[in-house]
Amino acid sequence: MCNLYTLRTSAAEVASLFGAAPPLATNSPDETVPGHPGLVVRELEGQRVVQSMTWGFPLPQKSKRSGQPIKPLPVNNVADLAKPMWRGIAPKPRWRCIIPATGFAEAEGEPRRKTRTWFSVKDQPIFAWAGFWRESVEWGPVYTGLMTGCNEAVRPYHDRMPVLLHPDEHDRWLQGDMDDVIGFQARRYPPALIVVERTSELWIKRAGAAQAGAESRWL
Template sequence: MTSLYRLDAPATAIAAAFAAEAGDDPWSGDYVAPARPAPVIVSDGRGGARRFLRPKLWGVPPPPRGDRPVTHVRNLASPFWIGTLRHAELRCLIPATAFAEWSGPAGARRQQWFSIPSQPIFAFAGIHRDGEDWPCFAMLTTDPNRLVGQYQPHAMPVILHPDQHATWLSSEWRDAVAVAASFPAQLMTVTDSPPM
């Protein structure tokens, strides 16, 4: 599963790409790994009309028997996630410019970086939480498309098309869950290093 992505754009450019208010987010561009902060896009909870850039940590608190923060949402019917997923105000967009997967045999594993040439800044579907130990988020995953599957056969992040952003942020769950699908492989590229 994806445990590293890049967001190589400043907060002002990210906010402009998603019609969001940047506020005083200090993000200037960097990599993101679990337990590191990154900006996400949240809506105002009233039909998603207003969007805001908010810094949060990657990884939500674990379930009762867990011992590590949870960074990915794979089972969308899980009782642990369903309450969050059904509330549009708890869904978010996770901006990114590329994401990494590791491939190859043990001892010779290499990073492969995936990006979307037509979307210099794209968005993963995510959920976010506040009011616990820290403001946090997790990304949704789905079955890999044929390109990602060559390197990571188990899962890939749910990447949203721009016209799906509003659906993810504000629609009823039965409509929002329909966008949680594999992104078309032909719209993606893969390289040995992150695109700059």
């Protein structure tokens, strides 16, 4: 699963690259973790727009002690399109989005000593991750990313990876039918296009900061 990615560029540059209207206001950090804001590109009335949303569909939770509702968990990755949470979302183009990113990370190493290994796309400083979005009562607009099985470049680090889109596939993702969605998830992105950067950077940083190890879910 993917619990950490970066978008180290401006919202205006994202809008220019994806042919979207310039955003009026956005809220997105350089590093995005579940339950925090990030930028997506979606279609609105026939035009692409850049919008800030919370990463993760809220999954209701109850206290084991009291049985009362507590803070939801963010479901930030989609693994099984047959799950009830996705059945009404995945077939409808209006709930599709593109998640622009400059890199995504997986944890590597021993517990409490895990480091960040970063993945990016060759010759694409900003690449596209296939996503879904919706309006939620809890957090307003929210989004999540579609996952697939890993390719050979990612396999040493994780058995899953984001569904990455080639530049000429953006329209088909945003406008295609359910067969297109299934096809994107079934294929494997070319491993030769993945750039791997192993680092000594700790996976979980200082207390109080946005954490890559924050509790989240994939379904």
